[in-house]
Amino acid sequence: LTAYWCELAWLGGEEVEAGVLVEVMGDRVSALTSRVAIPPAAASRLAGLTIPGLANAHSHAFQRALRGRAQNGAGSFWTWREQMYALADDLDPDRYLALARAAFGEMALAGVTLVGEFHYLHHGPGGVPYDDPNEMGTALVAAASAAGVRLTLIDACYLQGGIGRDPEGVQRRFCDRDADAWAARVDGLRDDDSVRIAAAIHSVRAVFPPGSRTVARWAGARERPLHAHVSEQPAENDACLAAYGRTPTQLLDEAGAISSRFTAVHATHLVEDDLHRLGAASATCCLCPTTERDLADGIGPARRLRAAGARLALGSDSNAFIDLLEEARAMELDERLATNLRGGHSAAQLMHAATSGGAESLGWPDAGRIAVGALADLAVVGLDGVRLAGTTPAGALAAIVFSGSAADVRHVMVGGRWIVRDAVHTSLDVSRELSEALSR
Numbered sequence: 273l274t275a276y277w278c279e280l281a282w283l284g285g286e287e288v289e290a291g292v293l294v295e296v297m298g299d300r301v302s303a304l305t306s307r308v309a310i311p312p313a314a315a316s317r318l319a320g321l322t323i324p325g326l327a328n329a330h331s332h333a334f335q336r337a338l339r340g341r342a343q344n345g346a347g348s349f350w351t352w353r354e355q356m357y358a359l360a361d362d363l364d365p366d367r368y369l370a371l372a373r374a375a376f377g378e379m380a381l382a383g384v385t386l387v388g389e390f391h392y393l394h395h396g397p398g399g400v401p402y403d404d405p406n407e408m409g410t411a412l413v414a415a416a417s418a419a420g421v422r423l424t425l426i427d428a429c430y431l432q433g434g435i436g437r438d439p440e441g442v443q444r445r446f447c448d449r450d451a452d453a454w455a456a457r458v459d460g461l462r463d464d465d466s467v468r469i470a471a472a473i474h475s476v477r478a479v480f481p482p483g484s485r486t487v488a489r490w491a492g493a494r495e496r497p498l499h500a501h502v503s504e505q506p507a508e509n510d511a512c513l514a515a516y517g518r519t520p521t522q523l524l525d526e527a528g529a530i531s532s533r534f535t536a537v538h539a540t541h542l543v544e545d546d547l548h549r550l551g552a553a554s555a556t557c558c559l560c561p562t563t564e565r566d567l568a569d570g571i572g573p574a575r576r577l578r579a580a581g582a583r584l585a586l587g588s589d590s591n592a593f594i595d596l597l598e599e600a601r602a603m604e605l606d607e608r609l610a611t612n613l614r615g616g617h618s619a620a621q622l623m624h625a626a627t628s629g630g631a632e633s634l635g636w637p638d639a640g641r642i643a644v645g646a647l648a649d650l651a652v653v654g655l656d657g658v659r660l661a662g663t664t665p666a667g668a669l670a671a672i673v674f675s676g677s678a679a680d681v682r683h684v685m686v687g688g689r690w691i692v693r694d695a696v697h698t699s700l701d702v703s704r705e706l707s708e709a710l711s712r
């Protein structure tokens with residue numbers, strides 16, 4: 273049993289609590305006491321604001337290598353995708369592991385304790401499977417383990433290069449022979465204490481309706497989360513409507529994909545019927561605002577999704593930027609620009625999207641909150657740096673959500689063990705990992 277006395281802690285309400293004693297037994301919180309004015313002698317003192325570990329619900333770790341190389345200049349999502357494809361074509365399991373370990377290390381330093389890695393680069397050059405057909409996925413598991421973060425490995429089915437188009441070039445590395453072959457391969461992956469396996473339909477561009485049905489059935493039979501990229505770009509909607517007479521959300525719903533275990537990633541360009549379907553199912557929508565800005569995607573209708581009954585989560589997606597606090601405030605602030613209205617989401621609601629919302633979407637209902645019985649996954653945000661000094665307890669939650677940054681994260685715990693202390697990773701030299709992985 274270990275005890276921590278938090279100067280301030282956010283336990284899920286609109287306000288933070290002062291003097292919270294968190295007791296940890298094994299990997300879980302065993303007791304919680306608020307308003308303990310004087311730290312008990314046996315408890316370690318945590319200055320600042322303690323929050324649940326952040327959940328990054330949508331990542332492609334390897335795309336970290338595009339940072340600084342693909343932000344600048346003219347173009348669109350589609351020209352960016354050519355740069356991403358060139359990078360993906362160049363990766364082997366060792367490079368994939370090194371990039372992911374470095375990116376997950378950067379996430380750990382930013383307070384992330386759980387990553388949803390949306391994984392589609394499955395096979396070797398030309399689409400030839402490796403001897404172990406899950407060698408690339410296994411590299412991601414090893415990377416998360418080295419970085420000390422929990423992982424939901426979201427294995428994405430990918431069958432065609434676009435609606436009615438054969439895969440070309442590097443897309444062949446993403447593809448399994450058919451959805452049954454995808455399922456057989458994914459059945460070879462195993463959960464452990466820090467890894468859970470989930471499914472994805474890459475998008476309606478990459479998987480046709482019978483394939484989506486197979487993936488949805490696989491996830492339903494195993495009660496696994498199911499994710500899909502949905503309506504990130506108007507061109508995807510146009511192609512889907514032209515081919516099927518339905519929006520991507522309608523098509524996925526008819527394939528049996530949409531349920532409370534479903535997460536629509538991006539959900540940027542939705543019609544009223546899409547909002548209704550996602551809301552009625554209590555599905556999650558994972559917005560990735562820093563990537564959506566970068567790729568000129570648009571602004572997701574987070575307020576209308578919430579009002580319709582959908583749940584919200586956040587992801588760093590392309591990893592051009594790794595800061596879940598920036599993603600959280602962007603969900604609100606980008607909509608302010610689009611609507612001329614403030615306050616669609618409270619600071620607590622934004623923090624829920626960055627923690628419990630993501631954890632639930634990734635199949636970890638026992639993470640993303642500080643509560644008795646929950647996993648002891650915590651992030652401690654310092655309030656004494658230049659951005660946050662002078663913050664009062666009453667304003668602490670709003671201060672970190674609207675003005676804090678990954679650089680304010682001091683300590684990070686996963687399952688009762690520190691993975692970051694005093695802003696330093698306890699087992700990885702993350703800067704060196706990044707420079708070595710990115711120089712190759």
Ligand SMILES: [Zn+2]
Nearest residue numbers: 332390501589
């Ligand atoms: Zn994505």
